[in-house]
Amino acid sequence: MTYIYQWGGMPREIEIACPLCQKKAVFQFARMIPIARKAHIPFFEKSPHFEYFHNKNGYSRHLVIYQPAIFAELDKNKIATLGEIAPLYQSPLIWISDSMGAYHCFSCHSKKPHHLNWQKDAFYKTDIRGHLFWAYDKEHLLAIRDFIYSKERKEKNHAYAISLYHLPTFFKQKKMREPMLKIIDKMLLM
Ligand SMILES: [Zn+2]
Numbered sequence: 052m053t054y055i056y057q058w059g060g061m062p063r064e065i066e067i068a069c070p071l072c073q074k075k076a077v078f079q080f081a082r083m084i085p086i087a088r089k090a091h092i093p094f095f096e097k098s099p100h101f102e103y104f105h106n107k108n109g110y111s112r113h114l115v116i117y118q119p120a121i122f123a124e125l126d127k128n129k130i131a132t133l134g135e136i137a138p139l140y141q142s143p144l145i146w147i148s149d150s151m152g153a154y155h156c157f158s159c160h161s162k163k164p165h166h167l168n169w170q171k172d173a174f175y176k177t178d179i180r181g182h183l184f185w186a187y188d189k190e191h192l193l194a195i196r197d198f199i200y201s202k203e204r205k206e207k208n209h210a211y212a213i214s215l216y217h218l219p220t221f222f223k224q225k226k227m228r229e230p231m232l233k234i235i236d237k238m239l240l241m
Contacts, residue, residue: 063147066188067154067172070165074158075174075241078167079119081151084140086113094136101137115140118153118164175238179231182221187214189239196235199228 069076083104086092095103095115102116117140130137150167170176175192176185186192194210195218201208204223206215222231 061169062187062191064188066174067165067167068174069154069156069159069161070163070172071161072156072159074156076154076156076158076161078154078165078172079152080167081148081153081164082117082119083114083146083148084117086115087139089113091136091139094134098133098137100133116148116151175241177234177238179222179227179234182219184222184234186238187211192235192238196232196239199223199231199235 064077064079067076067078068074086095086103092103092113095101102118104114104116106112106114130141150169151164152167153162153164155162165172170183170185173185173187175188176183178184186195191211191214195215198204198206198209198215198218199222206212209215221227
């Protein structure tokens with residue numbers, strides 16, 4: 052039996068098990084930018100670099116969906132070559148989707164849009180005595196290790212402090228220190 056919980060403080064980029072080969076893949080949340088003018092919609096409908104999305108839920112909204120995991124090569128200079136409209140959408144008014152995104156796998160080289168199912172998709176996850184333990188990525192796992200290893204156990208003194216505050220108390224028990232360190236060290240070799 053595993054328990055599902057949220058830790059908060061999710062980064063924009065995390066590591067997931069590749070849906071095709073199960074090896075480590077990088078997932079990045081899609082960014083959405085509201086389209087300022089109706090006249091701009093046809094450009095995004097036709098562009099191979101962006102997705103156009105008409106959100107009909109709530110009040111109507113036209114959005115550009117930008118997938119950094121797929122179009123990582125689109126830096127500022129390249130966007131400038133895509134015509135007059137695209138550069139207008141390097142807006143600070145960007146929303147990060149909470150589940151829509153894309154992944155890039157370094158083993159099978161697939162790059163695809165993906166609807167995140169967290170924590171099921173996590174690459175670093177394991178069951179510890181009936182409690183689901185997971186990390187967003189290797190860096191996060193190292194931060195948890197650092198915290199578990201520390202004598203002072205002060206969340207704010209460690210990276211990913213928000214997630215450490217939410218780390219279930221089961222994993223924070225003194226008697227779990229040694230088993231947790233062993234498990235994390237094994238996971239770090241994945
Ligand atoms: Zn793969």
